[in-house]
Amino acid sequence: MADPDAAGNDVQHGVIAHYRLADCGLGEPGQRQVVRRSQRLLAEAIEQAGVGEFDGNEYGGGEAVLYAYGPDADALFAVMAPVLNDLPFRPAYVVLRHGSVDDPLAPEHRIDL
Numbered sequence: 001m002a003d004p005d006a007a008g009n010d011v012q013h014g015v016i017a018h019y020r021l022a023d024c025g026l027g028e029p030g031q032r033q034v035v036r037r038s039q040r041l042l043a044e045a046i047e048q049a050g051v052g053e054f055d056g057n058e059y060g061g062g063e064a065v066l067y068a069y070g071p072d073a074d075a076l077f078a079v080m081a082p083v084l085n086d087l088p089f090r091p092a093y094v095v096l097r098h099g100s101v102d103d104p105l106a107p108e109h110r111i112d113l
Contacts, residue, residue, distance in 0.1 A: 012052070013073035014097035015080055017066040017113075019089040024062040031089065035064050041083045042068065049079040064089070073098050077111075085113060 019035070021027030027035075035057065043054040052070020059065075066084075070076040073096040084094060092113040099106025 011071070011100050012069040013071065013076065013099065014095070014101060015068045015070075015073055015076045016095045016097065017080075017084050017087075017092070018094070019064045019066075019087055019092045021059075021062050021064055021089060026059040027062070027064060031064070032059065034087065035066070038083050038087055039066065042066065042080055045079050045083060046070070046076065049075075051075045051079050073109075087113075 021031050026032065039054060039057060046052055046054050046068060051072065052068055055067040055069055057064060057066050068076055068080060077094065077096055084092075090113070094111045094113060096109045096111065097106055098108070
């Protein structure tokens, strides 16, 4: 018989950070450079802590969005928070998703930065 808890261990929670940029498009080149630098720091911190993986970014509509996934959104955010708080772009917020992206009922929690 399969262990029901074992299947739950594969669920990837998400931490999705949203930052408003200077214009309605992709932001200014200097802003994208700052985001890229922060991405490297995030990837290193997440890997060193062993809490998940940094999955990339998306630009558009005057916003930069950063994605990371792991088995525990709270632990992942705790590692990411220092870097996310250092990004100068505001308004900004983070969504902690406690469940699979495929689960429309997975609880989410928004944190304003």
